[in-house]
Amino acid sequence: MKPNFTVTAASLTLTALFAWPALAAGATKSKAAAKPNGDQILKQTCAQLAAARQFSFTAHREMDPALVPGGEVAQSADVEVTVSRPNKVMAEAKSAKGQRRLYADGRTFSLLDAKMNLYATLPMRKSIDGLVDEIDERYGFVPPLAEFAVSDPYKEFRRQASAVSYAGRSTLPAGFLNFGSVECEHLALTGKEADAEVWIGVNDHLFKKLVATFHRAGKPQVRISFSTWNLAASVKDSEFTFTPPKGAQKIPMRPIAKK
Amino acid sequence: MKTSLPYSLALLAGATLLFTTSNAGARSYGVSSSSRGRGTEYTSSRGGSAYVGPRGAAAQDANGRSAAVGERGAAYSGPNGAGAVGKNGEYGTYNKNTGATSSGNVNNNAYHSATYSSTSAAYTGANRVAVAGPNAVAVAGPNGVAVAGRSYAPCYPSGYVRAMPPGYSTAYYGGYNCFFVGGVYYRPEFYQGSTVYVVVN
Numbered sequence: 001m002k003p004n005f006t007v008t009a010a011s012l013t014l015t016a017l018f019a020w021p022a023l024a025a026g027a028t029k030s031k032a033a034a035k036p037n038g039d040q041i042l043k044q045t046c047a048q049l050a051a052a053r054q055f056s057f058t059a060h061r062e063m064d065p066a067l068v069p070g071g072e073v074a075q076s077a078d079v080e081v082t083v084s085r086p087n088k089v090m091a092e093a094k095s096a097k098g099q100r101r102l103y104a105d106g107r108t109f110s111l112l113d114a115k116m117n118l119y120a121t122l123p124m125r126k127s128i129d130g131l132v133d134e135i136d137e138r139y140g141f142v143p144p145l146a147e148f149a150v151s152d153p154y155k156e157f158r159r160q161a162s163a164v165s166y167a168g169r170s171t172l173p174a175g176f177l178n179f180g181s182v183e184c185e186h187l188a189l190t191g192k193e194a195d196a197e198v199w200i201g202v203n204d205h206l207f208k209k210l211v212a213t214f215h216r217a218g219k220p221q222v223r224i225s226f227s228t229w230n231l232a233a234s235v236k237d238s239e240f241t242f243t244p245p246k247g248a249q250k251i252p253m254r255p256i257a258k259k
Numbered sequence: 260m261k262t263s264l265p266y267s268l269a270l271l272a273g274a275t276l277l278f279t280t281s282n283a284g285a286r287s288y289g290v291s292s293s294s295r296g297r298g299t300e301y302t303s304s305r306g307g308s309a310y311v312g313p314r315g316a317a318a319q320d321a322n323g324r325s326a327a328v329g330e331r332g333a334a335y336s337g338p339n340g341a342g343a344v345g346k347n348g349e350y351g352t353y354n355k356n357t358g359a360t361s362s363g364n365v366n367n368n369a370y371h372s373a374t375y376s377s378t379s380a381a382y383t384g385a386n387r388v389a390v391a392g393p394n395a396v397a398v399a400g401p402n403g404v405a406v407a408g409r410s411y412a413p414c415y416p417s418g419y420v421r422a423m424p425p426g427y428s429t430a431y432y433g434g435y436n437c438f439f440v441g442g443v444y445y446r447p448e449f450y451q452g453s454t455v456y457v458v459v460n
Binding site: 061063067069097100111113116118120136137139140141142144145146147160191193194196210212214222224249251252253254256 | 286287288289290291292422423429436446447448449450451452453454455
């Protein structure tokens, strides 16, 4: 029995010696395969948003002065957006300067300056995508956080970012004494006009934070911190229809100069 | 050293200069393509326009004459000719009537060179470049850029304020609902998503 044992032991040793590199390579491969794909994470998150028919979210947005039209001071606002696909959106931005509301009900687009009680209404029979494009091109601004309300947020992100990479997992501090901290997937987006960092919740796969740094003098930033998401919001159509407040004055909306 | 800058290149240089001072593309991360460092655009009721941006200045009149200055030089193009001056002093001109082109001597030692026509002049020096046309002058120097023109009364941002001075009252003036304070009437408008107040009188 002894010789048999020796042969068996030798076989095992040889097997281990020859098999080890292959096993090690396999382990490396699986380790590499296990590394998350940043683009896939972004795609999944955006797909979740795109699938939601009615949803709402709140966020705090800060824009450095160089990115604000008129640009004397930074713009810091609490933003609330409610969406009903394909063509209804209501957004409200509250800042130290005042309160601004934007309504699109599929037929008209209205903007209200609640502090000064001024409003403008324009006929705009368009989807949310068409509305965002037209307002940007014709009136020179983007409805707040519109990139998260369009029909295909992933396409919108990839239009702005030529590359998406996974930067790791990190914890975003939040809440009282950081008890509400959220574990996130951290993505890095590289683009022609701006680079961005995006934090997506590990558990709910929703956007938690976005910081975009523009390739301009002074490296101005847009910083967005999301506080709530409701992907199953119950919203009535009437919530998207603008009714002028009492005593409100209708004013024109000046198109930007054409090139 | 001689540098040839024929007609096509002169136009190309002009187009490049104009392009580099114009809108760069679509919106990014909620920032409109119209406000993303585009600088300020001026238009006139007579069909002219001028632009002052972070990288240069450009002007165009209603008759198709355009001039631009940027980091890489100055250029002019009009119905009868074109001229361009590079940052190193090379220049080229083209005359539509004669078909003649000329390329200039690079004046590296003198730190400046210039092109002139009956309607315009382009100049580049060690510290600044300038273009002058019949309706506009554009200058870029180490401390800034400027555009001035006979008929280029700025509509925005000059002529409006972003917040009403305190103590205003509402008034109907000039066919508009206005705010009135300190002897001045202001007409509210939305511009680029913000409320602005145009000085009426």
